[in-house]
Amino acid sequence: ERQELLQASAALAQMQDGKRVEVVANIGSAADARTAVKNGAEGVGLLRTEFLFLARNSAPNEEEQYQQLVEIGKEMGDRPIIVRTLDIGGDKEVPYLQLPQEANPFLGVRATRLMLKEKGLFNAQLRAILRASQAYRYRIMFPMIASLWELEAAKQALEAAHQELEAEGIGHRWPMEVGIMVEIPSAAVLSGILAPEVDFFSIGTNDLTQYTLAAERGNPQLSGYADGLHPAVVQLIAEVCDNAHRAGKWVGVCGELAGDLEALPVLIGLGVDELSMNPGSIPKAKAYIRKLTTSMVKPLAEEVRSARDTQESRRIAAQFYRGQN
Numbered sequence: 579e580r581q582e583l584l585q586a587s588a589a590l591a592q593m594q595d596g597k598r599v600e601v602v603a604n605i606g607s608a609a610d611a612r613t614a615v616k617n618g619a620e621g622v623g624l625l626r627t628e629f630l631f632l633a634r635n636s637a638p639n640e641e642e643q644y645q646q647l648v649e650i651g652k653e654m655g656d657r658p659i660i661v662r663t664l665d666i667g668g669d670k671e672v673p674y675l676q677l678p679q680e681a682n683p684f685l686g687v688r689a690t691r692l693m694l695k696e697k698g699l700f701n702a703q704l705r706a707i708l709r710a711s712q713a714y715r716y717r718i719m720f721p722m723i724a725s726l727w728e729l730e731a732a733k734q735a736l737e738a739a740h741q742e743l744e745a746e747g748i749g750h751r752w753p754m755e756v757g758i759m760v761e762i763p764s765a766a767v768l769s770g771i772l773a774p775e776v777d778f779f780s781i782g783t784n785d786l787t788q789y790t791l792a793a794e795r796g797n798p799q800l801s802g803y804a805d806g807l808h809p810a811v812v813q814l815i816a817e818v819c820d821n822a823h824r825a826g827k828w829v830g831v832c833g834e835l836a837g838d839l840e841a842l843p844v845l846i847g848l849g850v851d852e853l854s855m856n857p858g859s860i861p862k863a864k865a866y867i868r869k870l871t872t873s874m875v876k877p878l879a880e881e882v883r884s885a886r887d888t889q890e891s892r893r894i895a896a897q898f899y900r901g902q903n
C-alpha cells in the first residue's frame with residue numbers, strides 16, 4: 579500500500595473540482611532533497627540553511643555554501659527551491675558563532691535581525707544563493723520579519739550582493755523572487771502592507787503559534803497550548819491569505835501544521851496555495867487532497883475560523899477528517 583501511495587505521489591495533487599494545491603518539502607540537506615523527490619515533492623518550500631552550518635567547527639565560506647546549494651539543486655532538477663536565509667537563534671543554536679548570551683533568546687537578536695548586524699555572514703550567503711540560482715530555480719526567503727523596514731533592509735543587502743557580483747563579473751541570477759516567512763504576529767497583522775513588497779509569503783505556523791499564544795514550541799508541558807488550529811492563529815492565517823491574494827501574491831505554509839492531515843483541509847479552505855512538509859508526509863497529503871473539493875473545505879475553514887477555543891476547532895477538524903477517511 580505504501581508503494582502504491584508513493585507511485586501516486588509522483589503526480590501533481592489536484593482536488594476533485596480541479597483546483598491544484600502545490601505540495602513541497604521541508605529539507606535541510608542534499609540527502610533530504612533526494613528523499614523529497616522520491617516522495618513526490620514538487621519542489622522545496624523550505625530549505626533550512628542553518629543545517630548547512632551545523633556539525634562543523636566554523637561557518638562555511640561563500641564557495642562552500644555555493645557548492646552545497648549546487649548539490650541540493652542537482653537533486654531537485656528544475657523544481658523550485660525556497661532557500662531561507664540563516665535563521666539562527668532561539669531554538670537554533672550555532673555554537674561556534676559565539677553570540678552574546680541573552681535573557682530571552684526567543685525574543686532576541688536572531689534570524690534576519692542577526693544577519694543585518696553580521697553583514698559579512700549575510701553577504702556571503704546571499705552571494706552563494708545568487709550564484710547557485712544561475713542554474714537552479716532558487717527563490718529566496720527571509721525569516722522572522724516583524725516590520726517593513728527589516729524586509730527593506732534585507733532586500734537592500736540582496737541588491738548589494740547582486741551589484742558586487744555584477745562588478746566582479748561573476749555569473750548569477752537577477753532579479754530573484756523574494757518572499758518572507760510570516761511567523762511573527764506583527765507580520766501577519768501587517769500582511770496587507772508587506773504583500774506588495776514580496777513575491778510570496780510562507781507562514782511558519784511553529785513560530786506563529788508560539789508567539790501568538792506565548793507558549794514555547796519546544797516545551798512538552800505546553801504542547802496542548804501551542805496548537806496551530808487555535809482560532810487566533812487560524813484567524814491570522816486567514817488574514818494573511820486574504821491580504822496576499824488581494825495583492826496577487828501566493829501563500830504557503832511550512833510549519834508542522836501543513837503536514838497535519840486534520841489541519842490540511844482547513845488550510846486549503848482558508849486559501850493556502852502551497853503546503854510544505856516533511857518528505858515522508860507528502861504521499862498521504864497528496865492522496866488526501868485528491869479526495870477534497872473546494873465546496874467542502876471552504877465551509878470547514880469558516881467553521882474552524884469562528885471556533886471559540888482549540889478544543890472546539892480540533893473537534894471540528896477531527897470530525898471532518900474522520901468523515902473523509
Ligand code: PEP
Pocket residue numbers: 624626665761781782783784785786832833834
Ligand atoms: C516555523 O516557524 O513554522 C517554521 C517553519 O520554521 P522553523 O520551524 O524552522 O522555525
Ligand code: MG
Pocket residue numbers: 761782784785
Ligand atoms: Mg520559524
